[in-house]
Amino acid sequence: MSNNTQSKKESALIAENGPWAAVGEHPNAITNRFYTYERVQEIVAFIQNIVPAKPEVAIICGSGLGGLAELVVDKVVIPYADIPNFPRSTVAGHRSNLVFGILNGISVVCMQGRFHPYEGYTTAACAFPVRVMQMLGAHTLIVTCAAGGVNKSYRVGDIMLIKDHINFPSMAGNNPLIGHNDERFGKKIRPRFPPVGHAYDRQYASQMKQVAAKHNIELREGVYCALGGPCYETIAEINLLRVLGIDAVGMSIVHEVTLGAHCGLRMLGLALITNKCLFEYDSTIEAVHEDVIRISELKANELQQLILDFVGGIKTNKT
Numbered sequence: 001m002s003n004n005t006q007s008k009k010e011s012a013l014i015a016e017n018g019p020w021a022a023v024g025e026h027p028n029a030i031t032n033r034f035y036t037y038e039r040v041q042e043i044v045a046f047i048q049n050i051v052p053a054k055p056e057v058a059i060i061c062g063s064g065l066g067g068l069a070e071l072v073v074d075k076v077v078i079p080y081a082d083i084p085n086f087p088r089s090t091v092a093g094h095r096s097n098l099v100f101g102i103l104n105g106i107s108v109v110c111m112q113g114r115f116h117p118y119e120g121y122t123t124a125a126c127a128f129p130v131r132v133m134q135m136l137g138a139h140t141l142i143v144t145c146a147a148g149g150v151n152k153s154y155r156v157g158d159i160m161l162i163k164d165h166i167n168f169p170s171m172a173g174n175n176p177l178i179g180h181n182d183e184r185f186g187k188k189i190r191p192r193f194p195p196v197g198h199a200y201d202r203q204y205a206s207q208m209k210q211v212a213a214k215h216n217i218e219l220r221e222g223v224y225c226a227l228g229g230p231c232y233e234t235i236a237e238i239n240l241l242r243v244l245g246i247d248a249v250g251m252s253i254v255h256e257v258t259l260g261a262h263c264g265l266r267m268l269g270l271a272l273i274t275n276k277c278l279f280e281y282d283s284t285i286e287a288v289h290e291d292v293i294r295i296s297e298l299k300a301n302e303l304q305q306l307i308l309d310f311v312g313g314i315k316t317n318k319t
């Protein structure tokens with residue numbers, strides 16, 4: 001091929017796909033092109049063939065928190081492996097199932113296992129199931145996760161209502177919305193620059209506080225931040241996060257909430273504090289994932305009680 005033909009081909013590619021085309025696009029742009037509106041619709045149609053009922057509430061279960069899905073009645077379980085083009089969760093404490101059914105009187109879909117960027121998935125691939133669940137009918141998304149306590153007053157086993165988040169991967173140019181903005185995701189036309197300042201629904205937050213008070217469960221409220229993982233943080237990093245006013249640190253949620261905001265979902269987030277973060281160089285305790293799962297499983301009942309009652313409240317408020 002002559003140099004001239006080669007450069008003409010490259011120019012055409014760049015004109016069609018943008019400046020990254022010649023050197024390789026940002027991976028999220030590629031994922032977004034893979035999980036097009038049409039492909040997401042195909043996945044939705046596949047699922048609707050198995051489960052015709054519309055879920056109203058979507059729940060993403062964090063590390064060791066998949067037990068919540070066991071409370072669902074009239075259950076239909078679809079393994080991720082059975083769904084065309086659906087990723088698999090590769091992390092201990094995350095099963096790979098979509099669980100449909102009724103939770104405290106309301107139709108739900110639970111993701112029993114999520115995807116994390118450190119598993120090798122782009123943030124767009126990690127979060128695209130949020131669009132699937134919205135297209136299946138969900139108007140509400142509940143995200144749960146395990147997190148390290150950065151706030152020094154937090155204890156292991158505390159539950160934190162997520163008031164807001166800091167999306168460090170996004171600040172570093174890794175947002176799941178990078179790539180083509182397909183305005184068809186969601187009920188209204190979805191904007192190129194969606195606001196996320198009120199991503200966590202204030203009314204839902206106050207309903208959750210009432211539920212916690214009713215059960216005598218102390219609820220913390222704070223700011224969650226996501227880092228890329230898979231390493232737990234250094235002592236210097238934790239001290240930096242603390243200076244920034246962050247209360248809990250994890251490796252998930254923020255990309256899911258970003259797509260949830262983009263497609264117009266009302267959202268609630270709960271983080272279970274599974275370990276205290278390291279602040280001092282002479283400290284001997286290190287975070288380990290086995291402990292994260294152990295604490296999650298130990299405290300799962302409380303979290304489940306909160307979600308069960310909260311979901312029941314959504315039903316009551318509708319009737």
Ligand SMILES: O=P(O)(O)O[C@@H]1C[C@H](O)[C@@H](CO)O1
Binds near residue numbers: 091145147
């Ligand atoms: O899926 P979540 O955010 O609950 O999992 C947390 C973050 C890492 O995946 C893992 C670290 O122990 O737990």
